[in-house]
Amino acid sequence: GDSVTQMEGPVTLSEEAFLTINCTYTATGYPSLFWYVQYPGEGLQLLLKATKADDKGSNKGFEATYRKETTSFHLEKGSVQVSDSAVYFCALSIAEGGSEKLVFGKGTKLTVNP
Amino acid sequence: DGGITQSPKYLFRKEGQNVTLSCEQNLNHDAMYWYRQDPGQGLRLIYYSQIVNDFQKGDIAEGYSVSREKKESFPLTVTSAQKNPTAFYLCASSIDPRSRVSGYTFGSGTRLTVV
Numbered sequence: 001g002d003s004v005t006q007m008e009g010p011v012t013l014s015e016e017a018f019l020t021i022n023c024t025y026t027a028t029g030y031p032s033l034f035w036y037v038q039y040p041g042e043g044l045q046l047l048l049k050a051t052k053a054d055d056k057g058s059n060k061g062f063e064a065t066y067r068k069e070t071t072s073f074h075l076e077k078g079s080v081q082v083s084d085s086a087v088y089f090c091a092l093s094i095a096e097g098g099s100e101k102l103v104f105g106k107g108t109k110l111t112v113n114p
Numbered sequence: 115d116g117g118i119t120q121s122p123k124y125l126f127r128k129e130g131q132n133v134t135l136s137c138e139q140n141l142n143h144d145a146m147y148w149y150r151q152d153p154g155q156g157l158r159l160i161y162y163s164q165i166v167n168d169f170q171k172g173d174i175a176e177g178y179s180v181s182r183e184k185k186e187s188f189p190l191t192v193t194s195a196q197k198n199p200t201a202f203y204l205c206a207s208s209i210d211p212r213s214r215v216s217g218y219t220f221g222s223g224t225r226l227t228v229v
Binding site for chain 2: 032042089095102104105107
């Protein structure tokens with residue numbers, strides 16, 4: 001079935017370091033791909049998305065490119081801040097039974113130290 | 115501002131009791147979803163609804179029930195049949211259930227603890 005695999009955390013970085021969180025997927029058809037962020041005690045917020053191959057999603061300095069050939073959607077940021085500390089979820093969207101359904105990875109916890 | 119409101123934020127339940135978690139949205143979204151989040155397991159789909167008066171089971175529906183009498187409301191009842199209900203529950207909505215590009219809007223969650 002359709003699935004998402006994220007790199008396991010936790011990931012700990014110093015402020016201004018480069019961030020990569022790996023995400024690969026398995027899907028039939030052509031899913032859309034998403035990154036969501038969850039701050040402590042809160043719900044998930046959409047960070048960025050890409051709906052077709054070679055699309056690049058970007059927001060708040062984060063980027064991810066939809067790579068069909070490697071079935072990947074890795075999240076990157078050039079210089080992280082303490083405020084980026086959160087859990088990051090990669091997800092794919094499929095149309096199943098006439099309804100959109102999101103399939104999530106297990107999440108990667110990021111801690112950024114000053 | 116439009117959004118999804120979940121209440122209460124914290125809920126305590128005695129064993130053997132049913133409890134209902136509220137989810138209300140003013141986004142005029144057609145589809146609504148309930149997820150359960152446990153540490154290290156990501157999000158698992160409990161129930162979803164594409165239109166009023168219709169809903170489908172997700173991957174872990176046993177021990178849960180829902181209703182969708184109004185477009186803006188999708189309450190979740192955790193019944194006594196749910197053996198391990200302690201978790202963080204998230205409600206979400208999407209504007210068009212037939213789309214695969216819209217993504218979801220999430221509420222801020224309800225943390226349920228069995229005491």
